[in-house]
Amino acid sequence: MTSEQHTIHEIFQPKHCQHFSSTEGTTDTLGIRLSEAMGTVLDTDPRTLDPLYNVINPEALNELFTLNSSHQSSTEIIFSWYDHAIRIQQPGKIHITNEPLVPELDADLPLATEFVGAPFGSTDAISYEYAPTDDLGTEVVLAVANASGIDTQEVTERLADRINTDALNELFQPLADGTPRTDGYVSFGFEGYFVTVSGDGVITIRSELAQLKEQGGNILVVGDVPSDVFNAERAYLMNDPDSIRHDLVALLDRTPTAFQRQATPVRPGPSNIEIFDYQTAVRSTAAPTSSPQEKVQITPISGTLTDLQNTLIQSVAMQDDLIRDNRSTDIQVYVDSLQPVIEATSIDIGSFLTPICRAIRGVEGLGYYTLPHDRGSLAVHEIESTFDAVIELRVSERGPKQRWILPQTGYTTEWFAIIERR
Structure with missing residues (x-):
């Protein structure tokens, strides 16, 4: 197994990973705290780092976690910056490893560390492609509705209570000059499914039951x-x-x-x-x-x-x-x-x-x-x-x-x- 083929579980082990938690009462944005954490990892002044904006939209990053949801604990963002894999989990937990690349998305989803006559359905993930110009919130709604059989209007209303779809849409949008942001994933639990959105244009859905059966x-x-x-x-x-x-x-x-x-x-x-x-x-x-x-x-x-x-x-x-x-x-x-x-x-x-x-x-x-x-x-x-x-x-x-x-x-x-x- 090469370094590019590690699973997220293997990468984010204590011996590879540094952990940072938000200080109680802090008013710093998630982007600022992430820059400070990366400065600590690289032993450099965070003000000298290349802008976080080049790899992910920091405003969208902060807004994605602002909802008052009782189920935010399963939401996480994973992306690469300075040849390090970064995982951000609610509430404000930052994990940074020295692995050079975020793993490719496959059947073993890069998620947090799980009827048809059987308690578990297929363990296969379902993938959908989207274009950078698509409204990502709408694409997620359609994907979940198709997988779950729930009416799209119901999915839209429930998703709005679960994650900030506007921030999700902006997170990996290309830069103003058209440069793509593709090295990242957002995953969250919704309606019994883990939904993973990759910056390179793929939405992958897998049921929590299927993940439980496999893992x-x-x-x-x-x-x-x-x-x-x-x-x-x-x-x-x-x-x-x-x-x-x-x-x-x-x-x-x-x-x-x-x-x-x-x-x-x-x-x-x-x-x-x-x-x-x-x-x-x-x-x-x-x-x-x-x-x-x-x-x-x-x-x-x-x-x-x-x-x-x-x-x-x-x-x-x-x-x-x-x-x-x-x-x-x-x-x-x-x-x-x-x-x-x-x-x-x-x-x-x-x-x-x-x-x-x-x-x-x-x-x-x-x-x-x-x-x-x-x-x-x-x-x-x-x-x-x-x-x-x-x-x-x-x-x-x-x-x-x-x-x-x-x-x-x-x-x-x-x-x-x-x-x-x-």
């Missing part, structure tokens, strides 16, 4: 609903006969027999299943067993919740080589109930979850954790921010339904039915 993450499943609704949701999430998977199941509230009996049957696929049976004093112990036909291995964990935590982390870590050798293998972890962890006095729920979630993200796997509480409950409120997405379940007159809460793009889907995939 891995952890999802909390909640609802004050019967257990059979959670069973149906598990089948919906984990039943994918087209993928090769290694599933790790942690049982804290059910025995393996009860779990397999109560769960909605999943279609057989080329997958392996490991079940870790956390056994409390009132539950009987059993020797590890396996079922060659179903490729299921059951291992009892008779110690503490910390023992279960360590076992899960070690098992997830062991899949790292498997993923490296076979990119088509998906790692999924399913925790049947977090209720015993909440009730435990031996370990804090956050201390239990954080290392497990980190391990799953490390192998680009997906973790699902169920909690039989209403989303508005204190128990859910205390842990919701740990997860990359939340699925809320409810029972309606037409059967069980779900909706997805996607925090990075500040988007909540409509309620839709839990339907077994075919």
Whole structure:
């Protein structure tokens, strides 16, 4: 991999990057603060630097972040100046690296550090070209409307609350003499999508769910609903006969027999299943067993919740080589109930979850954790921010339904039915 092919995630690592945050109460514009930061990086007087205007419109840069939006945290601008890659994030966070070029835009979008009968759609990004003379706000509206199916008028109204479209339009406009500004990107979350606008005339859209599927993450499943609704949701999430998977199941509230009996049957696929049976004093112990036909291995964990935590982390870590050798293998972890962890006095729920979630993200796997509480409950409120997405379940007159809460793009889907995939 050459320096021009690094991903944004690799470039903006601590060993490559210097970070600058705005001073509380400062009245300096973002352009001034950026010039001062670059002066520090280059060890020179910022007044001697070539104008920032030559690479990006500093007035538009400042205005892009002036909106009072609760979802500005996913907005960022990336561009090159003095052979350094610069990333600006709300609220006023500046990151500068010594990498010479901004990476080219491809399927792995340079974004912040994630239905059609399936919880995740295609992981492919959708790209649209625009001309320097086009109204960029209008082009973004058309692109999002086309991808999401939302009426353009609705998209226009919502986008105006999300980002300053006039500033977006001016940010990479050519200089007065016609010199183009092409070395930059703006990305932001909108209506469940990450929208990336490049200075060289491309708008790229990718759903937050698709990014979550590809990059891995952890999802909390909640609802004050019967257990059979959670069973149906598990089948919906984990039943994918087209993928090769290694599933790790942690049982804290059910025995393996009860779990397999109560769960909605999943279609057989080329997958392996490991079940870790956390056994409390009132539950009987059993020797590890396996079922060659179903490729299921059951291992009892008779110690503490910390023992279960360590076992899960070690098992997830062991899949790292498997993923490296076979990119088509998906790692999924399913925790049947977090209720015993909440009730435990031996370990804090956050201390239990954080290392497990980190391990799953490390192998680009997906973790699902169920909690039989209403989303508005204190128990859910205390842990919701740990997860990359939340699925809320409810029972309606037409059967069980779900909706997805996607925090990075500040988007909540409509309620839709839990339907077994075919």
